[in-house]
Amino acid sequence: MNKTIINDLDVKSKKILMRVDFNVPINDGVVGDDNRIVAALPSIKYVIENGGKAVLFSHLGRIKSEDDKEGLSLRPVAEKLADLLGKPVTFVPVTEGSQLEKAINDMEDGQVLLVQNTRYEDVVNGEEVKRESKNDKALGEYWASLGDAFVNDAFGTAHRSHASNVGIATAMEANNKPVAAGYLMEKEIEFLGNAVDNPEKPFVAILGGAKVSDKIGVIDHLLGKADKIIIGGGMTYTFYAAQGINIGNSLVEEDKIDVAKEILEKGKDQIILPVDSVVAEKFSNDVEEKTVEGAIPDGYMALDIGPKSVETFEDVLKDAKTVVWNGPMGVFEMPKFAKGTLAIGKFLGDLDAITIVGGGDSTAAVKELGVSDKLTHISTGGGASLEYLEGKELPGIASLSDK
Numbered sequence: 001m002n003k004t005i006i007n008d009l010d011v012k013s014k015k016i017l018m019r020v021d022f023n024v025p026i027n028d029g030v031v032g033d034d035n036r037i038v039a040a041l042p043s044i045k046y047v048i049e050n051g052g053k054a055v056l057f058s059h060l061g062r063i064k065s066e067d068d069k070e071g072l073s074l075r076p077v078a079e080k081l082a083d084l085l086g087k088p089v090t091f092v093p094v095t096e097g098s099q100l101e102k103a104i105n106d107m108e109d110g111q112v113l114l115v116q117n118t119r120y121e122d123v124v125n126g127e128e129v130k131r132e133s134k135n136d137k138a139l140g141e142y143w144a145s146l147g148d149a150f151v152n153d154a155f156g157t158a159h160r161s162h163a164s165n166v167g168i169a170t171a172m173e174a175n176n177k178p179v180a181a182g183y184l185m186e187k188e189i190e191f192l193g194n195a196v197d198n199p200e201k202p203f204v205a206i207l208g209g210a211k212v213s214d215k216i217g218v219i220d221h222l223l224g225k226a227d228k229i230i231i232g233g234g235m236t237y238t239f240y241a242a243q244g245i246n247i248g249n250s251l252v253e254e255d256k257i258d259v260a261k262e263i264l265e266k267g268k269d270q271i272i273l274p275v276d277s278v279v280a281e282k283f284s285n286d287v288e289e290k291t292v293e294g295a296i297p298d299g300y301m302a303l304d305i306g307p308k309s310v311e312t313f314e315d316v317l318k319d320a321k322t323v324v325w326n327g328p329m330g331v332f333e334m335p336k337f338a339k340g341t342l343a344i345g346k347f348l349g350d351l352d353a354i355t356i357v358g359g360g361d362s363t364a365a366v367k368e369l370g371v372s373d374k375l376t377h378i379s380t381g382g383g384a385s386l387e388y389l390e391g392k393e394l395p396g397i398a399s400l401s402d403k
C-alpha cells in the first residue's frame with residue numbers, strides 16, 4: 001500500500017488522535033452489539049502498548065437538535081471500551097474547550113481518552129450548523145492542534161468528508177504531521193482495493209439487493225474489471241423487464257429499464273441472470289411459495305432465486321479465484337426467501353478463493369445466516385464499500401499521507 005499505516009508511526013509519548021467507528025447501538029445507556037469497538041482494539045492497543053497516548057474520536061447517530069445530544073453521548077462506549085481493554089478510559093463529555101485540552105495534556109503514556117460524540121458539533125447553541133458533517137475547516141484545524149499525529153481507522157465513514165476524518169487529516173498534513181491508516185482501514189483498502197484493481201483471476205462479482213439504481217455505478221465499474229457478473233435479488237426483474245420477460249408483481253424500476261438494456265448489451269458475455277425464482281402472492285413469510293422458471297406469473301412476485309439459478313451460479317463460481325459479493329440474492333429477512341443467499345454464502349465459504357462481502361444488508365445477511373466465518377473479508381463499511389466498488393476515490397482514504 002502506498003499510504004502511511006499505523007505501523008509506520010513512532011507513537012512513544014506522542015498524542016495520537018484516532019478516528020474510530022464507535023457508531024454502535026445503545027439501549028438505555030448500555031452498548032448492544034460491540035463488534036465495532038472490538039474491531040478498533042488492535043489500533044488502540046498498538047498506540048498504548050508502544051507508550052503513546054490514544055485520543056479517540058467517533059460519531060454516534062445523527063444530531064439535529066440539542067434534544068438529541070443526551071441520548072447520543074459516547075459515555076456508555078467509554079465504559080464498554082474500558083471493560084474490553086481492561087484499563088480505565090477517560091471520557092471527556094465535550095468536543096472542544098479547556099476541559100478537553102486539559103484532559104489531553106494531563107494524559108500519561110499508555111492512556112486512553114475518548115472525546116464526546118463528534119456530531120455534538122452539528123448543533124451549536126440550538127442551531128443545526130453541521131460543523132462536523134460539513135467539514136468546518138476551523139473545527140478540523142482545532143482538533144488537529146490537539147495531537148502529534150492522526151490515525152484514521154474508520155472505514156465506514158471514509159466516503160464522507162467530515163471534520164473528524166478529512167478535516168483533521170488535512171490540517172495535520174498542512175503542518176507536516178503524519179496521517180496514517182489504522183489496521184482496520186488498512187485491511188479494507190488491502191482487500192477491497194486488491195480485489196477490484198488487482199484481482200487474482202478469474203474474478204467474479206455477485207450483485208444483488210433491491211434496486212438497480214443503487215448498483216448501476218458498481219455494475220458499470222465492475223464490467224470493466226470482472227470476468228463474470230452474476231446478478232440476483234430484486235434487481236433481476238428490471239433486467240427481465242428489459243428483455244421483455246414477464247415479471248408479475250416483482251420489484252421493478254420502470255425508469256431503469258433502458259439502463260438495464262444498455263448494461264445487458266455492454267456485458268453480454270459477462271452478465272449471468274437467474275433462470276428460476278421463488279415466488280409468492282404476497283411480500284410475506286406466511287404465504288405459500290413456489291418455484292418457477294423464467295417468467296414470473298401474473299399475480300406473483302419473485303422474492304428469491306431458485307435452485308437452478310443456484311446451480312448455474314455455482315458453476316460460474318467454482319473456478320473463481322476472487323469473488324466480490326454485494327447485495328443479497330433474495331429477501332433474506334424472511335426465512336422462506338433466504339435460501340438462495342444462504343446457498344451462495346455456503347458455497348463461497350468452501351471455495352478456494354478470496355471472497356469479499358461489502359454492503360450493509362449483505363454483511364448483515366451473511367452474519368445472520370451464519371456463513372460469514374469462512375469468507376475472507378467482510379467489509380465494515382456499507383456505503384463506503386459500495387463507493388469503493390464504484391471506483392470512486394474515498395476522501396477518508398485520499399487524505400491519508402502518502403508513503
Ligand code: ADP
Binds near residue numbers: 210303304326
Ligand atoms: P446492500 O445494503 O448490501 O448494498 P441492498 O440494500 O442493495 O444491499 O439490498 C438489500 C435488500 O434487498 C434486502 O432488504 C432484501 O430484502 C432486498 N431484496 C433482495 N431480493 C429481493 C427481491 N427479490 N425483491 C424485493 N427485495 C429484495
Ligand code: MG
Binds near residue numbers: 361
Ligand atoms: Mg442496503
